[in-house]
Amino acid sequence: MVRLNGLCVAVLAACVSVTPAMGQTLRSDTLLFDLGRDLFFDPVLSGNLNIACATCHHPTKGTSDGLSLGIGEGGSGLGEDRIEVLGNAPVSRVPRNAPALFNLGNPEFVRMLHDGRVWMDPTEMYGIGMPNGHVLERPVPNALAAQVHLPITSATEMAGQPGENAVADAAAEGRITGPGGVRDILAKRVDAIPAYRARFEATGVSGELHYADIATALAAYIGTEFESTSSPFDRHLNGDDAALTSAAKRGMDLFYGDAQCGTCHSGRFQTDHQFHSIALPQIGPGKNQPRLTYGDVGRSAISGDAADDFAFRTPSLRNIELTGPYGHNGAYTDLRHMVEHHLNPLRHLAMYDPSYATLPALSQIGPDDFAFEDLEENFRIAASADVTTLELAPSDIDDIMAFLASLTDPKFIDAGHLVPASVPSGLPVE
Ligand code: HEC
Ligand code: HEC
Numbered sequence: 001m002v003r004l005n006g007l008c009v010a011v012l013a014a015c016v017s018v019t020p021a022m023g024q025t026l027r028s029d030t031l032l033f034d035l036g037r038d039l040f041f042d043p044v045l046s047g048n049l050n051i052a053c054a055t056c057h058h059p060t061k062g063t064s065d066g067l068s069l070g071i072g073e074g075g076s077g078l079g080e081d082r083i084e085v086l087g088n089a090p091v092s093r094v095p096r097n098a099p100a101l102f103n104l105g106n107p108e109f110v111r112m113l114h115d116g117r118v119w120m121d122p123t124e125m126y127g128i129g130m131p132n133g134h135v136l137e138r139p140v141p142n143a144l145a146a147q148v149h150l151p152i153t154s155a156t157e158m159a160g161q162p163g164e165n166a167v168a169d170a171a172a173e174g175r176i177t178g179p180g181g182v183r184d185i186l187a188k189r190v191d192a193i194p195a196y197r198a199r200f201e202a203t204g205v206s207g208e209l210h211y212a213d214i215a216t217a218l219a220a221y222i223g224t225e226f227e228s229t230s231s232p233f234d235r236h237l238n239g240d241d242a243a244l245t246s247a248a249k250r251g252m253d254l255f256y257g258d259a260q261c262g263t264c265h266s267g268r269f270q271t272d273h274q275f276h277s278i279a280l281p282q283i284g285p286g287k288n289q290p291r292l293t294y295g296d297v298g299r300s301a302i303s304g305d306a307a308d309d310f311a312f313r314t315p316s317l318r319n320i321e322l323t324g325p326y327g328h329n330g331a332y333t334d335l336r337h338m339v340e341h342h343l344n345p346l347r348h349l350a351m352y353d354p355s356y357a358t359l360p361a362l363s364q365i366g367p368d369d370f371a372f373e374d375l376e377e378n379f380r381i382a383a384s385a386d387v388t389t390l391e392l393a394p395s396d397i398d399d400i401m402a403f404l405a406s407l408t409d410p411k412f413i414d415a416g417h418l419v420p421a422s423v424p425s426g427l428p429v430e
Contacts (some may be wrong), residue, residue, distance in 0.1 A: 029220065031203045035196070036221025039214060041430075042423035044193070045152055045186055047160035047167035048073060048088070053151065053218070055082075055430055056098040059415035062322030063101040063226055068330025068357035069093040069284040072157040078430050082360060088164075089363055094156050095287040095296065097330035100323040102412075103269055103316060104144045105223020111273050112147035114312045114328040115288075117302045119143060137177055138212035145219035149211065153182050183211035190214060195424035225418065228318050232406040237268060244406050251403030254396055261342075261400070270317035270407070275299040277310040279345040279385035280327045281352040281378070282371040283359070294371040296329065310384040321408050325358050333358045336401055343392055345385045349378060 039045060041054045051073050056065045058078060066079035074090035075082045084090055096114055103109065110120040121129040126139040128146040134153070140146055151157045153171045159182065162172035167185050175181045190196045191209040205213050233252075235243035244252065256262035266272045275298070286294040288301030300308035312328040325331070326338040333356060341348040352372055371377070392400075423429055 029224075031199060032217050032220040033224055035199050035203065036217035036219070037225065037420060038196075038423045039190070039218055040221055041420055042425050043427045044190060044423070044425040045214070046073060046158040047165040047171075049425075049427055050085075051075070051158055052430065053148075054419070056094075056157070057101050058430070059412070059418040062319055062324075062412065064098045064323050066324070066358065068097060068325040068333065068359050069095065070098050071360060071362070073155070073160045080358060080360070084360075084362055090156060091161065091364055092156050092285050093359070093362065095285050096328050097325060099315065100319060101222050101226045102228040102318045103226070105142070105219070105227060106269070107142075108267075108269060109273070110143055111313060112143050115299050115302050116275065116313050118147045118150070133174055133176055135177060136212070137183070138210055140212050140215055140219070142219060142223075144223055145212075145215045148215045148218045148222075149183065152186055152211075187211045187214060193424050228409040228412060230411060231318070231409045233403075234268075234409075236406070245402060247399050247402035248406040249403075251399035251401065252406070254392075254400055255403050259390065259392060259396070259400060264314045265317055271314045273313065275303075275308055275311035275313055276386040277312070277381075277384040278327075278342055278387050279310065279349050279381050280312075280329065280331045280341070281349055282374070282381065283329050283331055283354060283357055284371065286371065292371075292374070292377065295374075295377055298328065310381050311386070317404060318407050319409055319412050320404050322412055330357055332356050335404065336397065339397060339400060339404075342387050343390045345387055346382050346389075349382055 039053075040057075041052050043049050043052045046052065055075075055078065056070050056072065057063045058065060061079050065082070067082065070093070071082050071084060071090055072094045074085055074088045076085045077083055099114065104112070112118040117129075117131050119129045120127060120143050124130070126136045128136060128140070128143055130136060130146060130149070134149060136146060136149070152167070153159060153176055155161055155168060155171060159165075159171040160168040162168050167182055170176070170180065170182045170185060177183060187209045191200075197209070200209055200213060200217075203217075232243045232248070236252075254261075255265070262270075264272055264274070264276055277298070282295055284294070286292070286296040288297060289295040297309050299311040299313075300306055302308075320326075320335065324335060325333040326335060331352070332338040332341060337356060354372055420429060
């Protein structure tokens, strides 16, 4: 959409037929998009002014970070080259893999995060369910805009550790909403930068800036910039018979047919937006662990239903070639290996080797780095598997790989041009 707007500005003649009301909306959409882009790349939203959304969701890394489990606050550099900063070394890895951000503005995407803990729900405040303590204070347009309220509150992702800055202190004390909360501190910080203030006013914000305004801009950017519907597969859906190679066509038939991938990876975005367990090995510090000092039970921590143990949201497979490592914890760096895991999860769980993951060295590692060796946890994970064993010939897997490659949108190969040269805070852009 923004491309069209850009074009519209460049070729004024093309705008003549646009009615004034429509022109107004387009203009404010563009302003919001531009604001969202600058905020997305600006470390101003982090406690210690040292990490931006884009650090973990970078256009050159398929809107992810190329790591199994990221180094968040306290790191320096991008992707596989990210290292800890001496004197501010991270105390933990980020517990889950940074997901890609493609098509999240599409109304089909009503559940965010690997465990769906942000979701559209008419019975919740402003129609969106949020984790405890993170209730929305203002209405926002969609689940995406609600989700972007969360990373700023996480010590490992963006806030930093208590004692380091006011945002981290507020987060550690559970002060998220209201005056003096994490959102309030960051909104005031952005409001004090004249370039941001003036541009928010131009989008219709009057009075004090609220974090909901920032979130709305971030969502406008993410939902538009990372819309990805021009892959060979899309051209095929639009009736172009030559769009897919014969291998990709065979792979598509297997995917939505005998290989049963489509039972969970259904529809044009390859997701049913539901939760299933494919018994991935546990790596990293884990999250929501009721039993261990590591581990990640996934959906059951949200639903309270033991049947959801180790279940995670079915990910969309758009641009899957670009978004590795794979799985909620990035257990597999190799895409084919990830696909093969589905065909016999128990065997692959038993044979798992941590060298399959991409984990940069950290000086402060805990027992979590050996979580995959815990036999009892592995039995529990194995018992949760919702996928049945399936024998496929290597040539069938080749075809499925060709189909997965047809989901790559050329727009996101070498997407470094999406990174702005500078941001209004003047902080460095990665
Ligand atoms: C340190 C790395 C890191 C940073 C910085 C970060 N994220 Fe994320 N992001 C993640 C991880 C990890 C998850 C998945 C967490 C989970 O599912 O529990 C995630 C999930 C998301 C999702 C949900 C995607 C989906 O498919 O459900 C969105 C949207 C998102 N992040 C946007 C942002 C925005 C906007 C910012 C900046 C305000 C940001 N992130 C900062 C690592 C990061
Ligand atoms: C029972 C439902 C189900 C079936 C059937 C299924 N998947 Fe999955 N798939 C999932 C879930 C759930 C995940 C995420 C698991 C996690 O993170 O723990 C996933 C993850 C993936 C990923 C990694 C995506 C990412 O972004 O990390 C790929 C690739 C994938 N599946 C491909 C396939 C293929 C190919 C098939 C058919 C051979 C298949 N899946 C069958 C549910 C399923």
